[in-house]
Amino acid sequence: AQSVTQLGSHVSVSEGALVLLRCNYSSSVPPYLFWYVQYPNQGLQLLLKYTSAATLVKGINGFEAEFKKSETSFHLTKPSAHMSDAAEYFCAVSDRRQGNLIFGKGTKLSVKP
Amino acid sequence: DTAVSQTPKYLVTQMGNDKSIKCEQNLGHDTMYWYKQDSKKFLKIMFSYNNKELIINETVPNRFSPKSPDKAHLNLHINSLELGDSAVYFCASSQGFLIDEKLFFGSGTQLSVL
DSSP states (O other), rough: OOEEEEEESSSEEEESOEEEEEEEEEEOOOEEEEEEETTTTOOOEEEEEEEEOOOOOOOGOEEEEEEEEETTTTEEEESOOOOOOEEEEEEEEEOTTTSOOOEOEEEEEEEEO | OEEEEEEEEEEEOOTTTTEEEEEESSSOOSSSEEEEEOTTEEEEEEEEEEEEEEEEEEOOTTTEEEEEEEEEEEEEEEOOOGGGGGGEEEEEEEEESSTTOOOOEEEOEEEHHH
């Protein structure tokens, strides 16, 4: 069975600092991995996805993630945090058996001025 | 135009009542989903439909019944509401049913059962 684990339910950074949100996956087959963002009172939006092409994936709003098979990781980074990045971030893996997404428990990102 | 819209945004009701949440997408997508997000923000799939056919039916009480009158609509009807049903319910859609598909989410319906 596939699963994702997000390390840290809450991450706080200062504006301008590096953002690093951690995600580890478990999958017996090559995974398809996603990062979604949820702003307050809104639905989720896709930030980026990995589908076995380039291991470094660039997404919207300056975010990127690197797929590391040896570490079973797909951490999300952004060089410089903006106040507008404050949101809940979800890592997800495709359930190849059923075709739906399996989400992690989310990491809330706070950005301090 | 909102791509995936769900109504109502807020739903407050008493235990034992029956309620429905409606979802419509104007993206021309073939697949629609219902996800439940609990108070700890954990998101879990409930149902998915592809071309009006039920594809995924997770372990959900049979008090929950999805209905897809056409490809653009997937409604969720809940009978005999219980306190534990309180959550945010998200509708989503995708172009197809491939495992690398991007999901488009509605803004959620916050259900509070008193």
